[in-house]
């Protein structure tokens with residue numbers, strides 16, 4: 098049983114809260130948000146993916162903090178789960194790691210690669226375990242995909258295209274490119290991570306994108322150059338028209354029909 102403290106009860110904090118509530122091996126002992134109205138765990142958040150738990154009741158015996166430093170100092174908290182806006186990840190990850198806690202950090206790990214490497218260095222030097230919440234690696238459908246690629250069940254991969262496009266989620270954090278990093282950082286990072294997980298570090302990448310909403314890149318296509326996988330591309334963006342919703346298409350060509358009910362999967366793995 099791990100005692101968990103969540104910092105940040107916005108969209109992702111409330112999502113994590115709901116997921117911990119389903120686990121027999123984790124117990125929420127503390128929550129923190131600078132906005133006291135969110136400490137009930139029932140803040141009105143819109144999660145745009147079906148099947149994701151949307152919050153959970155926070156019982157009276159859970160400690161409630163408005164200052165993250167107080168949650169990190171709580172001796173009852175073993176794992177600090179950081180669901181804060183991206184620019185705050187570095188400060189609180191380092192602080193929790195140096196306090197000897199295990200740390201879960203929402204993606205992207207940092208606002209810049211320099212910040213991300215600073216967190217990695219802090220984790221290497223710490224006694225606790227640190228883990229970024231690169232959730233796609235564990236989603237039904239994606240874990241299957243990783244296995245069939247590894248096992249070469251359908252032969253070598255010739256081509257893969259990953260697509261993650263949506264209308265803009267709105268809200269102050271996702272509208273401020275300096276904070277969220279645009280879709281390039283906030284969305285595309287999922288597919289950049291999954292491609293590297295499946296195929297290793299590319300020799301090179303080539304990207305083109307444009308800015309429309311945040312002042313940063315809001316829609317992007319990247320081509321990955323590998324010696325052994327001829328065509329790998331990913332598209333990520335939140336510049337679609339309002340009402341478009343979130344599109345991460347299902348396994349249209351999956352011969353095993355392992356289609357996750359929420360249609361979360363790769364767009365095409367063309368050689369299947």
Ligand SMILES: NC(=O)c1ccc[n+]([C@@H]2O[C@H](COP(=O)([O-])OP(=O)(O)OC[C@H]3O[C@@H](n4cnc5c(N)ncnc54)[C@H](O)[C@@H]3O)[C@@H](O)[C@H]2O)c1
Pocket residue numbers: 104105106107108109110129130131132135163164165180181182183185203204205230231232270283
């Ligand atoms: N894994 C995923 O697929 C996924 C999906 C969405 C968002 N995210 C990431 O999760 C992180 C949070 O995103 P979100 O959508 O939940 O944001 P959000 O704005 O909905 O929530 C952030 C919360 O942090 C609180 N907060 C801000 N500063 C604070 C401070 N100093 N101390 C305590 N509380 C503070 C805010 O009051 C708010 O409740 C971001 O890094 C985002 O990129 C990950």
